[in-house]
Amino acid sequence: MNITILPQTATLQGLESQGPAARPLTQPPAQFxxxxxxxxxxxGNATGIWESTPGRFARHLPNAEVMHILAGSCTFTPTDGSPQDFRAGDTVFFPAHTTGEWHVHETLRKVYVLMAVPAVAA
Incomplete structure (x- = not known):
C-alpha cells in the first residue's frame, strides 16, 4: 500500500487547472x-487540495465537507446566516447541503474531504 505525501502543501506547485467558478458572482470569475x-x-469520499483565486461565487454541494485552510483568507456567508471569516490555520466542518456565498479575499488553498452522499432508500 502506498502512502501519499504532499510536502509543504501550502506552497506546493503544479496544481491542475479546474476552470472558473461554476456560479460566479464577480467578473472575472474566480479560477480554481x-x-x-x-x-x-x-x-465514496473524495479528498485533495483545492485553490481559488480571489472572487465571489455561490456554493451548493450535497456533500458534507471537512477542510483545513492552508493559505489565504475568505468569508463564507451561509444562506440565511451570518458571515464567517476563515484564514490559514482554520479547520472548518460544513454540514451536507450547505449553501451560501464564498468571498475569497486572497488566494485560498485548502485540504478537503468531501463525504459521500448517502444513497436514498427506495
Whole structure:
C-alpha cells in the first residue's frame, strides 16, 4: 500500500487547472485549481487540495465537507446566516447541503474531504 505525501502543501506547485467558478458572482470569475487524491479505502469520499483565486461565487454541494485552510483568507456567508471569516490555520466542518456565498479575499488553498452522499432508500 502506498502512502501519499504532499510536502509543504501550502506552497506546493503544479496544481491542475479546474476552470472558473461554476456560479460566479464577480467578473472575472474566480479560477480554481487543485489535485484530487485517490485514497484507497475511502469509499465514496473524495479528498485533495483545492485553490481559488480571489472572487465571489455561490456554493451548493450535497456533500458534507471537512477542510483545513492552508493559505489565504475568505468569508463564507451561509444562506440565511451570518458571515464567517476563515484564514490559514482554520479547520472548518460544513454540514451536507450547505449553501451560501464564498468571498475569497486572497488566494485560498485548502485540504478537503468531501463525504459521500448517502444513497436514498427506495
Amino acid at each position: 485549481s487543485g489535485i484530487d487524491i485517490d485514497l484507497v479505502g475511502a469509499g
